[in-house]
Amino acid sequence: ISVLVISCPCALGLATPVAIMVGSGKGARSGILFKSARALEAMGRVDTVVLDKTGTVTRGEPRVCDVIPADGVSEDELMRWAYSLEKMSEHPLSKAIVKAAKTLEFTIVSDFTAHTGKGLSANAENCIIAGGNYEFIKRYVRISADAKNAADRLSEEGKTPLFFSFGEKFLGIIAVSDTIKDESPEAIRQLKSMGINVVMLTGDNERCARAIARTAGIDNVIAGVLPTGKADAVRNLMKGGKVAMVGDGINDAPALASADVGIAIGCGTDVAIDASDA
Numbered sequence: 001i002s003v004l005v006i007s008c009p010c011a012l013g014l015a016t017p018v019a020i021m022v023g024s025g026k027g028a029r030s031g032i033l034f035k036s037a038r039a040l041e042a043m044g045r046v047d048t049v050v051l052d053k054t055g056t057v058t059r060g061e062p063r064v065c066d067v068i069p070a071d072g073v074s075e076d077e078l079m080r081w082a083y084s085l086e087k088m089s090e091h092p093l094s095k096a097i098v099k100a101a102k103t104l105e106f107t108i109v110s111d112f113t114a115h116t117g118k119g120l121s122a123n124a125e126n127c128i129i130a131g132g133n134y135e136f137i138k139r140y141v142r143i144s145a146d147a148k149n150a151a152d153r154l155s156e157e158g159k160t161p162l163f164f165s166f167g168e169k170f171l172g173i174i175a176v177s178d179t180i181k182d183e184s185p186e187a188i189r190q191l192k193s194m195g196i197n198v199v200m201l202t203g204d205n206e207r208c209a210r211a212i213a214r215t216a217g218i219d220n221v222i223a224g225v226l227p228t229g230k231a232d233a234v235r236n237l238m239k240g241g242k243v244a245m246v247g248d249g250i251n252d253a254p255a256l257a258s259a260d261v262g263i264a265i266g267c268g269t270d271v272a273i274d275a276s277d278a
Helices: 002-007 011-029 037-043 053-057 075-086 092-101 145-156 184-193 206-216 227-238 250-258 270-274
Strands: 048-052 063-069 110-115 119-124 127-132 160-166 169-177 197-201 220-222 243-247 261-264
Touching: 011 037, 037 261, 048 053, 048 227, 048 250, 053 197, 053 206, 053 243, 063 075, 063 092, 063 145, 075 092, 075 119, 075 127, 075 160, 075 169, 092 160, 092 169, 145 160, 145 169, 145 206, 184 197, 184 206, 197 206, 197 227, 206 220, 227 243, 227 250, 243 250, 250 261, 250 270
Parallel strands: 048 197, 048 243, 197 220, 243 261
Antiparallel strands: 063 169, 110 119, 119 127, 127 160, 160 169
């Protein structure tokens, strides 16, 4: 009662905590937790929302959709070597390949290395086995124009093509796709109707990213960004206004922490949730 009597003459003293309580309460009823009053207030000033692709716009449950062996390579051979390499990784794309090839035998590999944002490599039978994007694999083997054209076609369809090699031999391409969440297009439409600039930020190649963005209704895309570059991309956008970043993965954490407001998907990684304001 003393606080109310003293505060009532001052609109700021009474209205601010009441507004914070009401806003936090409405958020909680919608399943949204604001960690601080600052985050709640900052959300009202946001004019750009940056969305991570995998697990945010899409379901984050990739699956193998195309297997294209190189000349002289069988589909089983391509999948077997890809399985041997990818089973060492926790990446969502790796899990998709492991799930598709789990009935096949695999070879035990050594000296496994994950090249962030590029691909994977390891040693097997005294040769280097590698898998990843085009720029990464072409360092190991020559990739034909036909294979590159096939990969470009897959990218145009919103799929992620992964190239594989064993020693000096190009094995082929495995394409993985992730479906858009049912609610993503409507959420993006609502953001745009509020006058908010929506940007999709992803490590995928430009063609694949733009195909997903078109389906989701996103006009602005920043593609081919390494995990370490996501925070830089967010900081560049912050030069033109207030930015909220939405993500779910470990590699989103620096960008979530850098944004004016970081928003984590509740089912995302603990690191992403810890780095976020909401």
